[in-house]
Amino acid sequence: MRGGGRRDRVDVILAILETIYTERNEAKPTHIMYKANLSHKLMDSYFTELIEKGIIEKFDVKGKVRIKLTERGSEFLRELRKMKSFMESFGL
């Protein structure tokens, strides 16, 4: 993660989506939890929200849960990166 300060929602969501993206759209939940530095409870609450919004979805690979970005999720990730970058240019 960037910097050492307190992370906000955007940072956490970006960390989750970036992890899925770098894992070639087939990420293990535990891997996301580790990379995004989240507790299990917090990760579940983010997953619920992101699934409800159609940004990520769960699927099975040999009986094991994997997470992937939906088409909408990929678009959302691109947009979120831009928005984050824009606000950072104002130091926010």
Place this chain on the structure above:
Amino acid sequence: MLRLLFAPKWFYGIDIAFEIVSIIVAVLISYYSYKLYTISKKKEHKYFHIFFLMIAIAFVFKILTNFDLYFEVLNTLHIGSMQIQYISKNISTIYRFGGLFMYRLLTALFAYGLYMLSYRKHDRKDLLLFVYFLSVLAFFSYYSYFLFHLTIIIILGFVSMNYWRNFKKKHTTNSKCVAYGFIMLSLAHLVFAIVEIDLALYVVAEVLQLAGFCLLLGAFISVIRK
């Protein structure tokens, strides 16, 4: 006599076009930060959205006031009769006072708002106190425009310093555009403050202001096109 009009005649309307560009840029930035706010739920993003909306509305008031001032000049030159002038002046004085007051109050709130966000001063009591001070400033600067621009230079100067530091830390094109954009906006107010020396300075100030907003637009476009 109180002087409200500083633009050279040939510049009438051109400055309004400049202001329209600034409104478009401010609304774009405001909308974009609102979109981010709906995801982040961060107060900073919400305030940022509100402050840029304020400067857009401030320019609308400036356009309406200037339009009225320009119209009166043309009216006096071509149609003017003593009685009509007298009535329209009474109405116009209130209208202009209101227009200029709103323009100056919203501009001052925009500058102070960005200062507040830049230096992480989020105390609501401070904000309310400053709303009062800035209202007093906007009210009395009707009789002394210099005071208004001087205050804005100081506040925007601090904001520019922060954005400059941010650019030195990040070294990105966007942060560079933002830093130079706010330096331009500060310089614009510096020139507005001394506009009485020469009417041509009003044009210089307007061009600097437009350049400032174009640089902010540059930062916006460079992010969108990524």
